Amino acid sequence: MNRDRALELVKKQITEQRYKHTLGVVESAIWLADKYGADRDKAEFAAIFHDYAKFRPKDEMKQIIAAEGMPLDLLDYNMELWHAPVGAYLVEKEAGIKDIEILNAIRYHTSGRENMSLLEKVIYLADYIEPGRSFPGVDEVRKTASEQLDSALTEAMRNTIIFLMNRNQSIYPATFKAYNYLIMNKEESA
Numbered sequence: 001m002n003r004d005r006a007l008e009l010v011k012k013q014i015t016e017q018r019y020k021h022t023l024g025v026v027e028s029a030i031w032l033a034d035k036y037g038a039d040r041d042k043a044e045f046a047a048i049f050h051d052y053a054k055f056r057p058k059d060e061m062k063q064i065i066a067a068e069g070m071p072l073d074l075l076d077y078n079m080e081l082w083h084a085p086v087g088a089y090l091v092e093k094e095a096g097i098k099d100i101e102i103l104n105a106i107r108y109h110t111s112g113r114e115n116m117s118l119l120e121k122v123i124y125l126a127d128y129i130e131p132g133r134s135f136p137g138v139d140e141v142r143k144t145a146s147e148q149l150d151s152a153l154t155e156a157m158r159n160t161i162i163f164l165m166n167r168n169q170s171i172y173p174a175t176f177k178a179y180n181y182l183i184m185n186k187e188e189s190a
């Protein structure tokens with residue numbers, strides 16, 4: 001599949017505003033991929049498709065999570081988390097994307113996970129820092145992203161955890177695990 005066809009498929013699934021966000025994530029993902037040596041084409045496709053399932057009905061997402069052997073504890077947490085694993089499933093099924101690295105980058109783009117691949121890190125971070133984002137702290141993360149990938153990822157996860165805590169929301173444990181893994185496996189140069 002080429003880039004234009006992929007964009008066309010995604011455009012049908014999401015709102016105009018979310019499509020703009022997607023184009024921003026593509027730009028940031030390619031920038032990060034080039035900077036840190038990830039596969040540029042895979043980064044581009046993962047970014048294009050990352051929010052594919054964002055507007056699927058809640059019941060359809062629930063049904064897919066249960067039927068496709070996804071972690072059932074997802075259903076106990078923020079439903080904003082669901083579109084990521086459901087997206088990975090639908091992108092394979094409906095768009096025919098088979099590359100497991102691309103699918104995993106989509107699957108973990110909201111929660112993160114322990115021991116993330118380079119591509120997973122690139123997509124998680126690109127989603128956080130894309131040019132359309134304007135929340136507090138994003139400029140600091142952008143600056144760090146231009147210097148050290150894992151440090152930027154750690155900052156983005158820390159901000160997300162603090163953001164959720166300040167709103168009295170529960171936090172899906174995969175994000176804590178991802179954060180702990182980064183802290184506990186930090187390179188001395190980081």
Ligand SMILES: Nc1ncnc2c1ncn2[C@@H]1O[C@H](COP(=O)(O)OP(=O)(O)O)[C@@H](O)[C@H]1O
Pocket residue numbers: 077078080081109110111127160163164170171172173174175176
């Ligand atoms: N570990 C988590 N537990 C619960 N909610 C989370 C967790 N990580 C991220 N979220 C929330 O999921 C929502 C959607 O995340 P994401 O898909 O990255 O954002 P967006 O829809 O803005 O692109 C955000 O509001 C974020 O706060």
